[in-house]
Each structure stands twice: as C-alpha cells, then as structure tokens.
Amino acid sequence: MSPIEDFSRFSRIIPEEHLPALRNNLKRIPDFTWVIDAPHPDIDRPQGDVLSNFPTVILDERREARSREFTVLVLNNTCDLPDDRLDFISAAPIFDFNKYLEFERERRFRGKDTLNDSEKRRIEDSLQEYGRVLRSNDKTEILYLPPFSEFTHGALVLLHLVCSVSARLYHDALRQGRRVASFTQTGFYFLLIKLTTHFARPETSEVTRRPGP
Amino acid sequence: MEPISTVITLAWPLLFTPAQFGNGSGYRQSTVTSVVYEGCEILPLKASELEALSIESHSAALDWILLAKEALPNITPLTPEERSSINEFFWSHFK
Numbered sequence: 001m002s003p004i005e006d007f008s009r010f011s012r013i014i015p016e017e018h019l020p021a022l023r024n025n026l027k028r029i030p031d032f033t034w035v036i037d038a039p040h041p042d043i044d045r046p047q048g049d050v051l052s053n054f055p056t057v058i059l060d061e062r063r064e065a066r067s068r069e070f071t072v073l074v075l076n077n078t079c080d081l082p083d084d085r086l087d088f089i090s091a092a093p094i095f096d097f098n099k100y101l102e103f104e105r106e107r108r109f110r111g112k113d114t115l116n117d118s119e120k121r122r123i124e125d126s127l128q129e130y131g132r133v134l135r136s137n138d139k140t141e142i143l144y145l146p147p148f149s150e151f152t153h154g155a156l157v158l159l160h161l162v163c164s165v166s167a168r169l170y171h172d173a174l175r176q177g178r179r180v181a182s183f184t185q186t187g188f189y190f191l192l193i194k195l196t197t198h199f200a201r202p203e204t205s206e207v208t209r210r211p212g213p
Numbered sequence: 214m215e216p217i218s219t220v221i222t223l224a225w226p227l228l229f230t231p232a233q234f235g236n237g238s239g240y241r242q243s244t245v246t247s248v249v250y251e252g253c254e255i256l257p258l259k260a261s262e263l264e265a266l267s268i269e270s271h272s273a274a275l276d277w278i279l280l281a282k283e284a285l286p287n288i289t290p291l292t293p294e295e296r297s298s299i300n301e302f303f304w305s306h307f308k
Contacts, residue, residue: 009276009279010276010280012272012273012276013273013276013277013280026283026284029284029285066307068306068307070306093303095302095303100299100302103298103301103302103305104298104302107298107301130295136287137285137288138285138287138288138289139288139289139290139291139295140288140289140290140291141290141291141296141299142291142299158299158303160296161303190284192277193277193280193281193284193285194281194285196277196278196280196281197281197285197288200274200277200278201278201281202278
C-alpha cells in the first residue's frame with residue numbers, strides 16, 4: 001500500500017467523512033479541476049475566496065509603496081473574516097498562467113535572434129517543462145489554479161507577494177459583488193497543503209536554533 | 214461535544230484552518246470539550262488541557278506536513294532564475 005492509500009491517520013486534521021474524496025482527488029494530480037468552483041452561494045467570506053479588481057500594495061527596493069489592482073486570493077481564516085473581526089486582510093495576487101508563460105517565452109528568446117532551430121527547440125522544450133512543473137503545483141511559492149472565470153488557461157497565485165489591505169476595502173469588494181471563485185471542500189484542503197508547504201515545511205538540518213532559556 | 218482532534222485542527226500553528234468543517238454555516242460556533250468558541254474566539258484553557266492540546270497540535274502540524282509531502286512529493290522552491298522571472302513579470306504590471 002502506497003503512503004497515499006493510508007489516509008486514516010489524517011483523521012486528526014481532516015474530518016473522516018472528507019478523507020475518501022480528498023484521497024481520490026489527490027490521486028488526480030496534476031488534474032486540479034476539483035480545486036476551485038463558482039463563489040460559494042451560502043458562505044460569502046470563506047478563506048481562499050478569489051476577488052477581482054482588488055487593490056494591493058508592495059514596498060519596492062526604494063521603499064516606495066507601489067499599488068495596483070489585481071485579482072487576489074484572500075488568505076485569512078474564515079473565522080477571521082466577519083465584520084469587526086479584522087482591520088486588515090492578507091491578499092495574494094493572481095495572474096493568468098498563459099500570459100506568464102508568454103512573458104517567460106519572450107524573456108528566454110530576448111536578444112537571441114540568431115538561434116538555429118535546434119537551439120530554439122531546446123529553449124521551447126525547457127519552457128514547456130517549466131510550464132508543466134508550475135501546472136503540477138510543484139513550486140512552493142506558486143499556487144496553480146485550473147481554468148476559472150477570466151483565467152481560461154489557469155492562474156498562478158503568487159504566495160511570496162502577499163500584502164495587507166484594509167478590511168474596509170475587502171467589505172467594499174464583497175458589497176460590489178467582486179467574488180470570482182471559492183475553493184471546493186477538498187480544494188480547500190489542497191490550499192492548506194500548499195500553504196503548509198510554503199510557510200511550514202521543515203527547515204534544512206543545517207539550521208540549528210538555540211535551545212532558549 | 215466534539216473530539217479533541219477538531220480542536221487541534223482549529224488550533225494548529227499557522228491558523229490556516231478548515232473552518233468549513235463545522236455547522237454548515239461556515240463559522241465554527243461554541244461547544245467544544247475543553248475550548249469554547251464564541252464567534253470563533255478561543256477561550257483560556259486549564260493547564261492540563263493546554264498541555265494535551267500542545268502535544269496534539271504539534272502532532273497535528275506534523276500531520277499537515279506529512280500530508281503535504283505525500284500530496285506534492287516533487288515540490289521545490291523557485292530557482293533564482295525562476296524567481297527573477299516571476300518577479301520581473303509581476304513588476305511589468307506597474308509600468
């Protein structure tokens with residue numbers, strides 16, 4: 001029995017009744033079509049919801065705050081999202097998968113007008129492999145989402161570019177109907193898996209911390 | 214009364230928790246064996262309860278790491294080149 005078959009031990013962290021569906025969906029990877037769906041009809045503020053045209057900000061290397069609207073994924077716990085619970089929410093920007101891959105193609109071929117066919121093929125193959133790795137969710141900082149809404153070729157959530165935004169702007173977005181998608185039940189567990197991998201994976205054994213007082 | 218595992222799930226260190234588990238409303242309400250949730254607040258625990266929760270929540274966090282490792286066995290951080298590419302793409306939206 002492979003490790004993924006033995007799911008009973010995960011009943012401590014995931015309700016037992018959800019384990020069979022999660023196990024089956026994890027076996028479908030790199031198919032992630034089970035992860036995300038239309039906005040939840042009954043719960044208007046679940047963790048992981050995707051909002052369109054949401055203001056974000058990032059501090060650049062000159063200490064200048066740069067702000068722009070992006071589609072974002074809300075990272076806060078569902079319990080923290082009701083009114084008067086938080087003053088700020090954490091949002092991660094989302095980008096179109098194909099647009100990024102096109103950007104990367106242009107970047108890889110930039111200034112290489114004299115390549116022969118073989119060299120072009122090697123770069124193209126490398127690019128396709130990079131795209132496959134991203135689509136397989138095999139990069140810790142990047143959450144790949146399957147096609148939804150305007151992202152007809154899938155989307156990339158940049159988990160290393162999370163920012164804090166006033167909760168008032170979040171509430172405005174809800175009132176203006178800017179919810180785009182919600183995670184499914186098993187998709188939500190996958191979101192937690194991805195966040196665990198990004199933020200809480202074991203440190204290398206080379207990191208030895210002081211024992212403390 | 215709910216099992217301690219449910220409490221642990223809600224208490225694991227990152228606080229990225231499966232909040233939808235509960236009552237169908239999406240927000241976990243009150244009534245847990247040793248922790249009472251009122252509007253998702255976690256109230257103080259007795260020392261013995263805290264100790265049990267500490268051991269169990271540590272274990273639960275390890276379970277999440279184990280599950281993540283099994284679900285995505287080949288995952289790696291972006292390489293410097295990939296990181297540079299993604300960041301350049303991000304900044305291109307500000308021009």
